Amino acid sequence: MTVKYESQKIAQNFFTFAVLLFLVQVAVGIIAALQFIWPDFFILNFNIIRSLHINALVVWLLVGLMGATYYVVPExxxxxxxxxxxxxxxxxxxxVTVTLVVLGYIWMGINPQANSTSLFGTGILNEGxxxxxxxxxxxxxxALSVIIFLINNFMTVMKTKKWTGIQGTLLAGLTFLALMYIPGMFYTKSMVKDQFWWWWVVHLWVEGAWEVIAGALLAFMLMKTLNAQRHVVERWMYVEVALVLFTGILGTGHHYYWIGTPPYWLWIGGIFSSLEPIPLLVMVWDAFRTxxxxxxxxxxxxxxxxVAHAIFNFVGAGLWGVIHTLPQVNKWTHGTQITTAHGHLAFYGAYVLLVLSMIYVTLPVIRGVREFSGSRAxxxxxxxxxxxxxxxxxxxGAGMVQTYMERLMGLDYVAVKTNYNLWFWIFRAIFGVGFLIGVAIFVIDYFRLGKEPLKIGTPEAVKITG
Amino acid sequence: MSNKALRNLFAFGSLGFFVIFVILTIDTMGKLDKRAPEITEEVNLGKKVWHKYDCIGCHTILGNGSYFAPDMTKISEKKPKEYLKQFLMDPKSVNPKASMPKFGITSQEADHLIAFLEWISKVDTNGWPPKPLLAQAVAVTGAELSPGQRLYQQLNCSACHMLNGIGGTTGPDLTHVGSRRDRTWILGHFKDPKAYVPNSAMPSYGHLSEKELNELTDFMISLK
Structure with missing residues (x-):
């Protein structure tokens, strides 16, 4: 089987860049993990390493979603x-833009004063x-790149005006994503207002627009891998994405408990964010039922x-989020490692596995592969x-120890981090290496898929049909 | 429900929730200035210093940030100004074990940053961070404490110093201070720390009465 439209192959450029950044992200993550044990390890300080770790993640996921969109829209x-x-x-x-930004971070890491010059209202190397x-x-x-990307896709739809539910929802999610970048692009003198608008970007991306995109792509993948009927997968997709935004938009309130905002957000955030796991559970059920x-x-x-994406989206974003979303709990856990734990599992389940599954669904078709070994996958x-x-x-575990010792007992932050949580950091770094091995296997698989002869009788052979 | 009806429910329902969110945002924006002190030019310049050095890359503030270093929301209530300034400009000269590198923060930048941190400590955060429950429970039994121990609590010495595993790590651990220093040293050091430790960032406690200083010194001597 091969692509229906030659232009769908452009997706592969985006996937390749995404996959390479994924490798960089995880390698840098291990440096960050080691800095929890030895803060002076490596020439760049933790702040630069962490920025690279998270920015690489966000960029590769976005680039991966762009590649997926360039595949889905012509289809x-x-x-x-x-x-x-x-x-x-x-x-x-x-x-080019991403490379320049990365070089800027590294330069600032070597010479912090290099960020003194400002351009368009922020430091020239880092907005901080x-x-x-x-x-x-x-x-x-x-923003310009995203606008060009959206124009290209909307113009493609306008050629035939086939507004399917999947691509309508996908493009709606992407447009919402682009618009929600704007609240992060102006300066406010008040740190409270700064964080208020900042959450518009961060929350309405990952618990709004991105989940809408995930809903649309999940529907697309179920249709492609199972030949499921369009009207059925689209019906459940609408239910899922509707619930995502009905709960997620006002769920932003769970970030407005303690940043200087009025107390009514305790109620709004507590109620709506507690409901946020429901659409994610519907997605799991949808994937299994189909x-x-x-x-x-x-x-x-x-x-x-x-299917793994649907499950870990629910566990990571849903369960690991809801455990500390009520204000009564969050009062004690806010700003602790509990949030870091949630962040890791949520991003892995909701978005890393989403992009990887889109790659495995589309790449064999892009490369015209009839059969490949799924062993490495x-x-x-x-x-x-x-x-x-x-x-x-x-x-x-580190978050629970921190919450108990620092927040409940009143021990010093540094004492808890360097003494009581040390073993957690050591194990985290070891498992980080395990994760890096997994990523390396994936990257090798990405570059070799369809390019090596398949041994006869390979038990993990995956046939591409349909 | 037909797919078309579900699509419309998704589109218009989401729009409806977004409109509610925008209305709440407008209401919140109108209330924020009353929940925080006025923002002076110094505070604003301090916020810019905060961004310039990417402080959020390690610290949290209002609980949001990088979880690698302590939260800065109430730091100006916990640490004396002199200490903060000296630490910001050259962390390891104050505390050799500090993880924070020397960024080249100037004296003026440090002043602005401290003004910003003082501002943020006065923001009404709905009671966050909460006062540690167990530490409060221990304080209730204060009736049995010696006068020196009570002073130690009142002056919040544990913000910087550790005693039997409890307290800050920015100043030296005091658990066995009584076996390291004698009475004259401790008493003199309270009055003028820099005369004894040239790089010390500890403020002078010369404003305490002679009686209080002696009570505090008695307590220190007893820590062997």
Whole structure:
């Protein structure tokens, strides 16, 4: 089986860049883990390493979602992409911007005073705001890249005007994502207002727009890997994404408990964010129900990753979030390692596995592969997933010790971190290496998939049909 | 329900929730200034210093940030100004075990940053961070404490110093201070720390009465 429209192959450029950044992200993550044990380990300080770890994550997920969109939209619109040169330009513009930002971070790590000059209202190298550290000039370039990307996809849809539910929802999610970048692009004198608008970006991305995109892509993958009927998967997709936004938009309130905002957010945030796991549970149920109903699997590895994504989205984003979302609990856990644990499992389940499953669903088709060995894909999955579960358990343990000793007993932050939590940091770093092994297996698989002859009788052979 | 009806429910329902969110945002924006002190130019400059050095890359503030270093929301209530300034400009000269590197923060930048940190400590955060429950429970039994022990609590010495595993790590551990220092040293050091430890960031406690200083010194001597 091969692609229906030649232009869908542009997705592969984005996937390749995403996969390489994934490797960088995890390698840098291990340096950060070691700095919890030896703060002076490595020439760059923790703040720079952490910025690289998280920015690489956000960028590779976005780039991966862009690749997925370039694949899905022509398929759904039943036409070639509006402009391939524009997509290529957008790809290279993104690569250049991201590279410049990374070089800027490294330079600032070596010479902190280099960030003294300001340009468009922020430091020239670093805005100094968590997750959105990229300086303003880079924000503007990134926004332009996203606008070009959206125009290209909308124009493709307009060619045939086939507004399917999946691509309508996907593009709605992406447009919402682009719009929600704006609240992070202006300066406020008040740190309270700064954090208030900052959460518009961070929360409405990961617990809003991105989950809408995940809903649309899950529907697409169930349709492709199981030949499931469109009207059925789209019906449940609407239920899921509607519940995501009905709970998620006002769920932003769980970030407004303690930052200087009025107390009514304790009620709004507590109630709505407690409901946020429901749509994620519906997605799990949807994935299982569809799999049982349509037993002919056209791409086993793709389906395996898609179902795993649904499960770990619920566990990581849903369960690990809801345990500390009520204000009564959050009062004690806010700002502790509990949040870090939630962040790791949520991003792995909700978005890392989403992009990886989209890669496994589309890449064999892009490369025109009829059959490939799924052996490395499964190996990579278990190395990554088991390591991630233990990373999350160790950080959760550290968070519980921190909450008890620092918040309840009143011990000093540094004493708890360096003495009582030391073993958690050591185990976390070890499991981090396990995760890196999984990623390395995945990256090798990505580059070799369909490019090596398949041994006859390989038990993990995955046939691409349909 | 048909797919079309579900689509409309998704689109218009989400829009409805977003409108509610925007209304709440407008209401919140109107209330924020009353929940925090006025922002002076110094505070604003301090916030810019905070961004310039990417402080959030290690610390948290209002509980949000990087969880690698202590939360800064109430730091100006916990540590004396002189200490903060000296630490910001050269952390390891104050506390050799400090993880924080020397960034080249100037004296003026440090003043602005401290003004910003003082501002944020006065923001109404709905009671966050909560006072440690168990530490409060211990304080209730204060009736049995010696006068020196009570002073130690009142002056919040444990913000910087550790005693039997409880307290800060920025100043030296006092668990066995009585076997390291004699009475004259401790008493003199309270009055003028820098005369005894040249790099000391501890403020002088010369404003205490001679009686109080002696009670505190008695307590220190007893720690062997």
């Amino acid at each position: 759904e619109s039943e036409t070639e992409l509006w402009s391939i040169p524009l997509a290529r330009f957008q790809f290279w513009a993104t690569v 705001r968590e997750y959105i550290e990229a300086p303003r000039w880079a924000d503007i370039l990134i 799999t049982r109903e349509y037993r002919t699997v056209t791409n086993k590895v793709g389906l395996f990753y898609a 499964y190996q990579a999955f278990w190395w990554m997933t088991i390591s991630m579960i233990f990373i999350v358990l160790t950080i959760t």
